[in-house]
Amino acid sequence: xxxxxxxxYDPDRPFANWACRIAHFQALSFLQSRGRKPHISLSEELxxxxxxxxxxQLEQVDERVEQLRRCVxxxxxxxxxxxxSRYQHNVSVIELAKQxxxxxxxVAMTLYRLRKSLKECVERALQVEVQP
Amino acid sequence: xxxxxxxxxxxxxxxxxxxYLNGNLSEADDARLTQLLESSSEFRQTYVDQVLSDTLxxxxxxxxxxxxxxxxxxxxxxxxxxKATSQSLVASKxxxxxxxxxxxxxAGLAAMVLIVISLGPSGPNDQxxxxxDERAIPSSKQPTIAAILIDSEDAVLSDASGRLEYxxxxxxxxxxxxxxxxxxxxxxxxxxxxxxxxxxxxxxxxWKAVLHRGKLAAVVPEEARGFTIYTPDMKIVDLGTKFGxxxxxxxxxxxxxxxxxxxxxxxxxxxxxxxxLLSSKAKAHYTQLPNDMTDISLVSVDSNxxxxxxxxxxxxxxxxxxxxxxMHTMPLSEALMxxxxxxxxxxxxxxxxxxxxxxxxxxxxxxxxxxxxxxWIVDGKFARVAHLDExxxxxGISGDPYxxxxxxxxxxxxxxxxxxxxxxxxxxDQDFWFSFLGRYQGLDPDDFFALWFDNYxxxxxxxxxxxxxxxxxxxYFARLKIDHQDNRPVTGNDVRFFLVGRxxxxxxxxxNQIELWIDPDVNSLGPPDLQFELPANEGDKSLSTxxxxxxxxxxxxxxxxxxxxxxxxxxxxxxxxxxxx
Numbered sequence: 188x189x190x191x192x193x194x195x196y197d198p199d200r201p202f203a204n205w206a207c208r209i210a211h212f213q214a215l216s217f218l219q220s221r222g223r224k225p226h227i228s229l230s231e232e233l234x235x236x237x238x239x240x241x242x243x244q245l246e247q248v249d250e251r252v253e254q255l256r257r258c259v260x261x262x263x264x265x266x267x268x269x270x271x272s273r274y275q276h277n278v279s280v281i282e283l284a285k286q287x288x289x290x291x292x293x294v295a296m297t298l299y300r301l302r303k304s305l306k307e308c309v310e311r312a313l314q315v316e317v318q319p
Numbered sequence: 320x321x322x323x324x325x326x327x328x329x330x331x332x333x334x335x336x337x338x339y340l341n342g343n344l345s346e347a348d349d350a351r352l353t354q355l356l357e358s359s360s361e362f363r364q365t366y367v368d369q370v371l372s373d374t375l376x377x378x379x380x381x382x383x384x385x386x387x388x389x390x391x392x393x394x395x396x397x398x399x400x401x402k403a404t405s406q407s408l409v410a411s412k413x414x415x416x417x418x419x420x421x422x423x424x425x426a427g428l429a430a431m432v433l434i435v436i437s438l439g440p441s442g443p444n445d446q447x448x449x450x451x452d453e454r455a456i457p458s459s460k461q462p463t464i465a466a467i468l469i470d471s472e473d474a475v476l477s478d479a480s481g482r483l484e485y486x487x488x489x490x491x492x493x494x495x496x497x498x499x500x501x502x503x504x505x506x507x508x509x510x511x512x513x514x515x516x517x518x519x520x521x522x523x524x525x526w527k528a529v530l531h532r533g534k535l536a537a538v539v540p541e542e543a544r545g546f547t548i549y550t551p552d553m554k555i556v557d558l559g560t561k562f563g564x565x566x567x568x569x570x571x572x573x574x575x576x577x578x579x580x581x582x583x584x585x586x587x588x589x590x591x592x593x594x595x596l597l598s599s600k601a602k603a604h605y606t607q608l609p610n611d612m613t614d615i616s617l618v619s620v621d622s623n624x625x626x627x628x629x630x631x632x633x634x635x636x637x638x639x640x641x642x643x644x645x646m647h648t649m650p651l652s653e654a655l656m657x658x659x660x661x662x663x664x665x666x667x668x669x670x671x672x673x674x675x676x677x678x679x680x681x682x683x684x685x686x687x688x689x690x691x692x693x694x695w696i697v698d699g700k701f702a703r704v705a706h707l708d709e710x711x712x713x714x715g716i717s718g719d720p721y722x723x724x725x726x727x728x729x730x731x732x733x734x735x736x737x738x739x740x741x742x743x744x745x746x747x748d749q750d751f752w753f754s755f756l757g758r759y760q761g762l763d764p765d766d767f768f769a770l771w772f773d774n775y776x777x778x779x780x781x782x783x784x785x786x787x788x789x790x791x792x793x794x795y796f797a798r799l800k801i802d803h804q805d806n807r808p809v810t811g812n813d814v815r816f817f818l819v820g821r822x823x824x825x826x827x828x829x830x831n832q833i834e835l836w837i838d839p840d841v842n843s844l845g846p847p848d849l850q851f852e853l854p855a856n857e858g859d860k861s862l863s864t865x866x867x868x869x870x871x872x873x874x875x876x877x878x879x880x881x882x883x884x885x886x887x888x889x890x891x892x893x894x895x896x897x898x899x900x
Contacts, residue, residue, distance in 0.1 A: 233357055240367040252379045259381050265463060271383030274376045280341045293640025295337035300488075302372040303365075 251309055258308035266301055273298060324359060325648035325696070326485060326778050331355070332362050334645070340373055464488040465522035466504040466512070467637040469629050470733035471779040472620050474500030474516065483779060485643040485733060494521045497533065501617065503629040503734070505637035509543035510557070511629035512536070515617045523549075532570075536563040536577075536617045538628040549586065552607065556582045560599070563615035563626060573606040575615045577626060619734055620781040620801065621767045621791060622871045632731035644731060651679070651695035651704070651723075651739075671895055674751070675743065675886040679704050680721040695741045696776070701726040701869075702738040711756035711882045713817030714841050715896040718756045718882030725768075725881070727761065727873030735781050736873070739881075740866025742776060747886070748861035750823040754893040755884040761877035762812045764793040767870025768879050772822065772862040782868060785859065788820050788835050791870075797835035797849040799858060805849040807837060819844070819893060822862070829858035841894045 244251070259267060272278040272286075280298070284291040324332075335352040338344045344352065355362050466489045474483055477496035489495060489504070497516030504512045507525030514520050518533020529549040539546045539557040546557045551570035555562065560579025566572050574583055574597060582594035583605050597605055604612045619627030636642040670676075677695070681704070697703070705724035710717050725738040759768065769789035771782035783801040790796070790809055797820065798804030819836040831854065834847035867881060885893045 230357060233353075233363070236360075236363055237356075237367060240364055241371060244367065244371055252375060255375055255379060256381050259376075259383065260385050262386075264386065267383045267386070270376060270381075274381075275383055290639040290641070291341075292334070292337070293638075295341055296333070296640050298340075299333055299337050299369065302369055302376070305376075306368045306372050 247313065250313060254309040254312040255305060257312065258305050261308070262301070266297075269294070269297060270301060324361060327643065327645055327648050328355075330486065330643060331645045332359075332365070336366060336369055340369060463491050463525070464507060465491045465493075465525050465528070466506045467642060469503040469505050469511070469633045469637055469642060470735065471503070472501045472735055473781050473783070474502050474779060477519075485778065486637070489522050491522050491524050494519055494531075501619065501627070503627075503633070505629060505634040505642070506543070506546065507638065508546055509540050509634065509638065510546040511538045511631075511634045513617050513626075513628055530564055530566050530572075532566050532568065534563070534565045534615060534617055536615070536626045536628055537561065538631075538634075539579075540631070540634075552585060552587045554584050554586050556584075556594070558582065561626070561628065562597075563617065565615050567608070571607040573608060573611060573613075573615060574604070576603045619871050620783045621769075622734075623765045623792060624872070627734070627871070630730040632729075633733075636731055643733060645700075649697055649699040651697050671883075671885065671892075673885040673887040673892045673895075675884070677884040678719055678721065678882060679723045680719050694744075695739055697723075698725075698736070698738045701729070701732075701736065705880070707880065711758055711815065711880060713756060713815075713838060716756065716817060716841060716883070716894070717896070722880040722882040723867075725867060725869055725879040727766070727869055727875050727877030727879075728871055729875045733778070734871040735779060736869040736871070737780075737782070737866050738869055738879075740776050740864060742864050743862075746774075746861040746863040747772075747822075749888060750821065751886055751888050752819065752821050752890050752893040753884070753886045754817065754819040756815075756817050756882045758813070758815045758880045759790060759877070760813045760879075761874060762790065762793075762809065762814055763872075763874070765870075765872040766793075766877065767791045767868075767873065769796075769868055770818075770865065770884075771868060772865045774859060774861070774863045776864050776866070782866070786822055786830065786833050786862070788818060788833070790814070795835065795837050795849065797833045797851055799831065799833050799851055799853050803851060803853065805835075805851045807848055817841075821847075821890075824858075825852070826855045829856065829860055830862065831855055831858040841896070844890065844894070 259270065262270075269283065272283055273280070278286075280295050281291050284294045287294060332352075332355050335344065335348050335355065338348060339352060356366055468483060468485060468487045468489065470485055471483050475498040476483065477498050483502065495502070495514065496519045497514060499516040501513060501515045504514065506512065506528075512520075512528070513536045515534045518535065519531040520533070520535065521529040521531060523529060526543075526545065527547045527549065531551065535548065537546065537548065537557065538561045539559055541559050544557065544559045548555045548557075548564055550564060550566045550572035553572045553574070555564060555574055558580040560581060561577040562579075562581050563575045563577065564572060565574075574581070576597045576599045578599050580596060580598045582596055584594040595605065597603060606612065614625070616625040617627055618625060633642065636644060671678075702723060702725045705722055706720050707722055708720070710720050711722060712718065723739055728734070728736050753770070755770065759766070767790065769782075769787040769791070771785055771787045773780070773782045773785040775782075786797075786799050787804075788795075788797045791804075791806070794806035794808050795816075795818075796804045796806045817838050819839055821832075821834045822830050823832045823834075825831055832852045833850065835849040836844055837848045839845065839848075867879070869877070869879065885895075887893050
C-alpha cells in the first residue's frame, strides 16, 4: 500500500511536509485503486471531502505525533505489544492472529479499536492544550 | 443533520475498513466500502481517522516498549468500552508492581510472551489461582479482554453515560453495573453468562468474575470447565454445566445447578473451606439465606425459558470476533428496490384514507401523486417486501399482493428481533384506532410477535413495557405493560388474521386502555375480544414510534406476513375496504 512508505522518509526534511505527501499519496491511492474499476464510480465530492478531512488533521501533525507517543505510552503492555508487532515489526494481521491464537478478524478489530481510542486520546490532549 | 447509522451497518463498515487496512479487501467488498463512504459523512471521517492513525503509527518511530511512568489521571480507553468503572483494585496494583520493580526494559522484552498469555485463550492453569491469591501475589498481567457483550434486553446501566454496544469487549478489572434489564456475555474461555439487573459483575479474567450483587446464569461447555464465579463469600467452580447464582444486598448468595455439577466453597470461613458438590441430580441448591430454596430464574422478555442463556452460536461468533453478525438494516424504500423485476402492476384501487397507511406497495402514490413514502427501517436480513399470489384478506377487506415478510429468529443473532420500525410523522396523543392483516406460518406454542407502540427506537429495546398486540405463546394478546394483558387462544400453525385495535385515555391524559378485536365483523364491530386497562395515571401521554418484533424463541423458518396497516382517529377509516377506481 502506498501509505506504507516509512522507508522513504528523509529525516532531514520537516515531518509535516513528508506527512502531507503521504496523505496526498494516500488520496491518490484511494482514487487509483477504485477509479480504475469500471463497476465503481467515485464522485468528485467524495475525493475532495476525504482530501479536506486529511488535510485538516495534518495541520497540527507535529503536535499530533507528540501526543500520539504519550497516548501509546499510557496503553497497557499487551496493547502496546500488538501495536509494536504490527507497526514496528510489520507482522501481518494473520501472523499476529496465529501468535495470539485468535481469529484474524478479532485481531483486526482490536487494532481498529486501538487506532480509534488513540485518535480520541490525541484529540482530547490537543483540546486541553489550546484551552487558556 | 447527523447520519443515523444502525449498529449493524456500522459493524459492516468497520469490518470492511479493517480488511482494507490489512490489504485483503475483495473487489465486491471494495465496491461496498466505497458505497458506504459515499453514503455517510461519519464513515468518511472514520476512514480518514483510521488511515491517518495507521500511517502515523507505522511511521512515527514510536517506542512501543515505553510505558508512561507518571501518575496519569487519564487513561486511554479502548473505544466501544463502556464508561463502566475501571475498578482497579486488581489492575492498579499490577501496574504499580511492574513499574516499581524497575522492569521497564524487561517488560518490553517480555511483552510478546505476555500478550500470548493475556490475550490468548487462558488455559486451565488459570483455574489454580484463587482470587484472594491473586490479590496477594503481584501479577505482571495487564487488563485483557475477559468477555464480549452479546446482546441486551431493556438494560439500564447504573452509569447513565455508559453505553452498551453489541460485540463490545469487557476487560479484566472492569465492572458492569446494571440497574435493570438483562445482558448476555460470552467469556473468552467459552462460557456464556446472562446477568439480570439490578446487578454488579466484576470481570477478573477470561475464566473468572465476581458477582457482587444480583442474579446471573452461566452455561459452561466442556472446554470451559473450571469457569469460576465468586460471590463476596463463596467460590463456585463449574464442572461443565448450567448454573445460576444470586447475591442479595447483604452479599448473601444462593446457588442452583440446572444441569451437571459445580463445587462451592467458602472464601471467608476456613472450617467450610472443603468444597461442596452440587449436582442437578442430587443436591441442586445451596444458600446462605435461611430456608430459601426458591429457584433462580432469569427470564427473557416474552420467552417461556425460565433461564435465558446465550446460544452456543452466539458464543462461538463472539469468540471469533465476528459478533454481532452483519444485519443490513435498511430503509424500506431499499427493500422495495430489491424486489427486482416487478410483476405486472395490479389493478389500481382508489387510495385509502387514513392518518397512516402502509401497504408495502412499490406502486403506491400519495394524494398528490408524488410517489409513496415508506419511512420504515427494515431488518434487511430477516425482513423483506414480498409478492403474494393470494393477497391477505378478511371479509371485504383485502391487501394488495405486496406484503412485508418477516422471519423468525436465527439463534446466532441477538434475542430481540425488531424487524420493522418507524418514527411516526407526528406523535399520537389522542384516542386512535389501528388495523392490519396478517398471517403467521409455523406458529408454535412458544412463538411470539407483536405490533408495538412506543417513543423509542433502537437496539436492545423490547418495547414490552408499552402497548403491544399480537400473538404470544399460542394466544392472541393485547397489553399495555408486560404481564398486564388479556389473551384468547389461537389454533393452528398457519394462522391468518385481521386485528383491529384501539388505544385510548380514560381521562384524556395517558393511554391507559387497550382493546383488540380479532377477525371482527367489519360491518358491526361489537364488543372487543380483549381489553386491558391500567390506572388512569399510568401509560404514556403520547406515542411516537411503532414496529413489529418477532420473539426470541421463534424459528428461522417462521414467516410473518403483514399488510394494510392503518391508523386513524375514526373507526370507519381503519375498517374501509378498497374499491376499484
